[in-house]
Amino acid sequence: MLRKAFAFAAxxxxxxxxxxxxxxxxxxxxxVHWSFEGPFGKFDTAQVQRGYKVYREVCSACHSMEQMYFxxxxxxxxxxxxxxxxxxxxxxxxxxxxxxxxxxxxxxDTGDVIQRPAGSAxxxxxxxxxxxxxxxxxxxxxxxxxxxxxxxxxGGPQYVYSILTGYKDPPPGxxxxxxxxxxxxxxGDMTSSWSGKGPVPEGGFIAMPPPLVDxxxxxxxxSPSMLSQEAKDVVAYLAWASDPKATERKEFGLGAMIYLxxxxxxxxxxxxxxxxxIGH
Amino acid sequence: MSGHSTYEPKTGIERWLDVRLPIxxxxxxxxxxxPTPKNLNYWYTFGGILALxxxxxxxxxxxxxxxxxxxxxxxxxSVQRIKRDVNYGWLIQGMHANGASMFFLAVYxxxxxxxxxxxxxxxxxxxxxxxxxxxxxxIITAFMGYVLPWGQMSFHGAVVITNLIGAxxxxxxxxxxxxxxxxxxxxATLNRFFSLHYLLPFVIAGVVALHIWALHxxxxxxxxxxxxxSEADTVPFHPYYTVKDGFAISVFLLLYAAFVFFAPDxxxxxxxxxxxxxxxxxxxxxxxxxxxxxxxxxxxxxxxLLGVIAMFGAIATLFVLPWLDxxxxxxxxxxxxxxxxxxxxxxxxxxxxxxxxxxxxxxVIPGVSGLQLGDANLNSFVWLSRFAATFYFxxxxxxxxxxxxxxxxxxxxxSISEPVLSHPASAPMGAMASPEKRG
Ligand code: HEM
Numbered sequence: 001m002l003r004k005a006f007a008f009a010a011x012x013x014x015x016x017x018x019x020x021x022x023x024x025x026x027x028x029x030x031x032v033h034w035s036f037e038g039p040f041g042k043f044d045t046a047q048v049q050r051g052y053k054v055y056r057e058v059c060s061a062c063h064s065m066e067q068m069y070f071x072x073x074x075x076x077x078x079x080x081x082x083x084x085x086x087x088x089x090x091x092x093x094x095x096x097x098x099x100x101x102x103x104x105x106x107x108x109d110t111g112d113v114i115q116r117p118a119g120s121a122x123x124x125x126x127x128x129x130x131x132x133x134x135x136x137x138x139x140x141x142x143x144x145x146x147x148x149x150x151x152x153x154x155g156g157p158q159y160v161y162s163i164l165t166g167y168k169d170p171p172p173g174x175x176x177x178x179x180x181x182x183x184x185x186x187x188g189d190m191t192s193s194w195s196g197k198g199p200v201p202e203g204g205f206i207a208m209p210p211p212l213v214d215x216x217x218x219x220x221x222x223s224p225s226m227l228s229q230e231a232k233d234v235v236a237y238l239a240w241a242s243d244p245k246a247t248e249r250k251e252f253g254l255g256a257m258i259y260l261x262x263x264x265x266x267x268x269x270x271x272x273x274x275x276x277x278i279g280h
Numbered sequence: 281m282s283g284h285s286t287y288e289p290k291t292g293i294e295r296w297l298d299v300r301l302p303i304x305x306x307x308x309x310x311x312x313x314x315p316t317p318k319n320l321n322y323w324y325t326f327g328g329i330l331a332l333x334x335x336x337x338x339x340x341x342x343x344x345x346x347x348x349x350x351x352x353x354x355x356x357x358s359v360q361r362i363k364r365d366v367n368y369g370w371l372i373q374g375m376h377a378n379g380a381s382m383f384f385l386a387v388y389x390x391x392x393x394x395x396x397x398x399x400x401x402x403x404x405x406x407x408x409x410x411x412x413x414x415x416x417x418x419i420i421t422a423f424m425g426y427v428l429p430w431g432q433m434s435f436h437g438a439v440v441i442t443n444l445i446g447a448x449x450x451x452x453x454x455x456x457x458x459x460x461x462x463x464x465x466x467x468a469t470l471n472r473f474f475s476l477h478y479l480l481p482f483v484i485a486g487v488v489a490l491h492i493w494a495l496h497x498x499x500x501x502x503x504x505x506x507x508x509x510s511e512a513d514t515v516p517f518h519p520y521y522t523v524k525d526g527f528a529i530s531v532f533l534l535l536y537a538a539f540v541f542f543a544p545d546x547x548x549x550x551x552x553x554x555x556x557x558x559x560x561x562x563x564x565x566x567x568x569x570x571x572x573x574x575x576x577x578x579x580x581x582x583x584x585l586l587g588v589i590a591m592f593g594a595i596a597t598l599f600v601l602p603w604l605d606x607x608x609x610x611x612x613x614x615x616x617x618x619x620x621x622x623x624x625x626x627x628x629x630x631x632x633x634x635x636x637x638x639x640x641x642x643x644v645i646p647g648v649s650g651l652q653l654g655d656a657n658l659n660s661f662v663w664l665s666r667f668a669a670t671f672y673f674x675x676x677x678x679x680x681x682x683x684x685x686x687x688x689x690x691x692x693x694x695s696i697s698e699p700v701l702s703h704p705a706s707a708p709m710g711a712m713a714s715p716e717k718r719g
Contacts, residue, residue: 024563039542067360144554148360151545152553187563245363245370252371253541260534267527274523278318278515279697 025202026187029158030165032232036239039254042247043240048079050219051237054230056097058211059146062138064126067147068241070098071120077247079240089120101125139179141207150235150242157235159185164231167210171201180205285309310496315514316521317502319696323393324500325528326386328521332529333383334488338481340376348428350474352467355430356555374544380422381547382536384570387415391598396622398610399501405602407494412598414487417480419571419595424477426568430470431552436565438465438473444591447584464558504693505611513696564639572636573629576665577672579640590669597676604676606684609692617687618679625675628668635665 035044052073055065073080074088085091098118103125107114118125128134135142144152153159162185170182173196188204212230219225223233240246287305289295298305347366349358362369391411394400400408427438442465446456461468499508508514515521539546547569551562567575574591581587597604612619640662643649651658 067357067364072364148553152550154550156550249370249374249541249544253537256537256541257534260530260537264527264530264534267523267530271523271527274519278520 023189023191024187024204025189025200026204027162027166027184027202029155029162029185032158032161034157034236034239036236036246039250041250043077043079044236045079045081046221047233047236048240050217050221050223051233051235051240052079053219054212054217054234055146055237057217059234060124061127062134062143062208062211063146064128064143065124065147065241066126066145068124069120070094070118070122070124072241072244073097074120075244077240077244079237091120094120098122139207141179143208146238146241148242150239152242157239160238161231161235163206164212164234165228172196174201176205179207181207181209286313310492310517311522312516312518314496314517315499315508315511316517317500317508317513317696318515318520319502319504320500320521320524321503322524322528323389323396324502325525326390326393328525329386329529329532330383330390331488333379333386334481334484336375336379337383338485340372340379341478341481343372344376345474345478348474350428350471352430352470352556355428355470359429371540374540378536378539378544378547380425381539381568381570382532383418384422386532387418388570391415392626395601396612397501397503398505398605398607398612400602401605401610402602403498404494404501407491407498408602409599410487410491410494412595414484414491415598416595417484417487419574421477421480421484422568422570424473424480427470427473428477429552430556432554432556432560432562433549433552433565435465435556435558436562437567438469440565441567442469444578444584444588447588449585501610502696503611503613504696505609505613506693506695509695510697566637569633569637572634573632573672574636576632576636576661577669579636580662580665580669594669594672597673601676601680604680606681607687607689608684609689611692614690614692615683615687616690618683621675621679621683625671628671628675631668632665632672635661635668640665 035041035047055063071088071091071094072078074085074091074094075081078088080091080093080097081088082091082093088094098120101118101124102115103118103122105114105116106112128137131142150156150160155162163183166183166185168182168184170176173194174182174190175193175195176182177193182201182203183206184201184203186204186206189200190204191200193205194200212227212234214227215225216227217225217230219233223229243249285305285308287298287302287308289298289304294304297303344362347358347362347369349355359373362373364370366372394408394411423437423441427434442456442459445459446452448455457463459469460466461472502508549566549568551564566572574594577594578587578591581590607615607618609615612622638661640660641657642661643657643659644661644664645659648659649657656663
């Protein structure tokens with residue numbers, strides 16, 4: 001009887017395994033592997049450093065990262081952490097990265113709004129002063145803040161990587177409007193733009209022009225700058241920025257799990273011993 | 281809390297205190313000498329686990345509240361600040377967010393345990409009802425907590441759920457406005473949700489105290505469902521159950537830690553990492569996993585008011601269960617006929633959960649379209665949730681009363697300590713009937 005019930009359950013669950021949104025479609029994200037995957041995974045510092053360069057030179061023209069401060073780059077686990085500078089605000093490399101950018105401030109003497117070079121305690125400056133300005137510069141679309149983008153999308157790093165490397169020429173029969181780029185990994189419903197043969201292609205339109213091409217960024221460590229490399233690196237950087245405490249969390253967690261495991265074993269034997277003479 | 285006390289104050293201070301505020305006597309009688317049936321299995325450890333989870337939610341919550349900012353423009357960023365800049369903030373926040381899920385996991389096991397072993401039957405009806413009250417307040421607390429980080433799902437979930445009240449005839453819209461503190465879910469709503477989210481766990485703690493009081497009057501039920509007859513049936517709570525509960529808690533914490541440290545977002549929704557934006561509605565508005573079955577029942581009905589009634593009815597049903605069950609036999613271990621229905625009911629709840637997670641018109645079996653009946657597609661999640669919701673109510677209102685009247689239960693043992701041999705799993709008669717061998 002029971003066995004039958006479980007068999008039914010298994011069948012039921014198998015049948016219900018998730019169909020996607022009706023209407024909107026998208027291609028499955030590419031299967032990419034990352035050094036920071038899994039319970040023991042760690043960020044590859046050199047990769048995150050390169051990724052920061054891609055963000056700074058390309059993405060930051062349109063995308064803000066409002067949760068990020070320059071000091072974060074030099075904190076423990078960050079790409080430019082230096083043991084000599086426990087306080088990341090003192091890290092000279094971080095200071096020099098910040099200095100290249102201007103932030104808004106108030107002149108203490110005159111009260112005028114001024115621009116000054118950023119310091120390590122400053123937030124990453126945003127490319128646009130406000131949302132209407134960001135939309136106006138991007139054909140009406142709003143480039144999302146990238147601080148937690150890897151957590152904010154189903155599929156995480158795989159998804160963001162797929163978007164960056166997945167642009168395709170629209171197949172014949174697909175009408176693209178101004179500021180619309182076809183990307184099979186973007187979720188969308190293109191039925192109304194489709195007059196080609198066969199079913200509507202997977203994916204949707206994205207308002208971001210393909211940001212990366214081969215050779216877009218020259219890496220300081222002479223890594224080859226193919227599109228795939230640039231995309232992988234910037235995604236690693238974004239993954240770190242979305243969860244800068246990930247490595248600390250996993251290391252702490254490993255200790256906690258080991259502790260709890262031995263504690264459980266100890267309690268199990270105590271339990272056996274305490275209950276030894278109780279018939280039950 | 282009842283019966284006579286075996287506490288003997290040993291030192292002068294204890295004697296002095298004992299005639300003024302017998303709090304040590306109370307503690308001793310509650311968690312040290314309390315006579316507990318000796319055959320409680322691991323399903324009975326979840327009460328202790330729940331108490332711990334409530335404690336963890338309160339402690340982590342109080343620390344979060346020191347750093348959290350309940351303002352529509354700052355709430356989202358303040359949670360990020362907690363995770364990034366507060367010392368061990370990632371740990372506190374991760375424990376709280378995942379703690380809510382673990383709390384519900386434990387409460388569901390605890391409730392299904394009560395259902396199986398008939399823990400709600402006389403003389404434990406009040407105990408059961410207090411448990412239902414705790415569960416209801418937990419739902420409200422968790423719903424309000426989920427609004428606090430002010431992500432897309434927080435905001436739009438709050439809009440959907442508060443709008444339900446608007447479905448009430450005549451007074452609905454006025455009540456909704458009153459709840460919102462304005463004409464939309466906005467800053468006033470966030471502030472009051474924060475205030476109530478801080479308050480309600482302490483209400484829960486109060487009801488938990490009553491729950492335990494009501495437990496200690498009749499004492500624990502047990503897997504055999506026969507009442508304690510003599511001292512031979514019991515062991516003192518300490519050390520027997522402190523060590524057994526302790527072991528179970530430790531294993532439970534391992535599972536909890538696996539989520540907190542290695543998959544802190546696995547149970548959450550990615551969309552809630554996008555700041556709330558009233559102008560952009562997410563494609564799919566879904567609650568956290570632990571509320572999905574009720575969400576499915578809500579959407580199973582074509583009319584909003586009926587949906588709300590069904591959803592609250594599903595919870596209200598639990599309150600009256602003690603009077604729906606007509607069987608004199610407490611434990612399902614001796615009720616093979618209803619046991620099958622019980623397992624189907626368990627699966628039904630999981631099916632409802634899946635229905636709640638999918639859009640109503642999604643196909644259950646992709647690519648199959650032959651199940652059209654008029655303009656109803658029986659292969660859609662909305663129809664599956666209709667069947668499943670019907671079964672949910674039928675289980676309580678039809679199957680439970682009828683089975684009690686018609687089934688033939690197995691022979692119930694005379695007492696808990698009746699020789700182990702007569703456990704139905706090992707006894708010659710009625711062998712194979714028991715779903716679990718431990719006892
Ligand atoms: C019954 C116990 C409780 C439950 C079930 C519960 C549940 C929740 C949930 C589901 C969230 C959203 C977490 C997220 O997705 O990020 C949350 C957030 C929060 N809770 Fe609680 N909570 C409880 C007790 C408390 C208590 C006692 C306090 C304060 C004293 C508190 C303070 C907070 C604060 C400040 C937040 C916002 C920060 C955040 O989102 O992490 N909670 N709660």
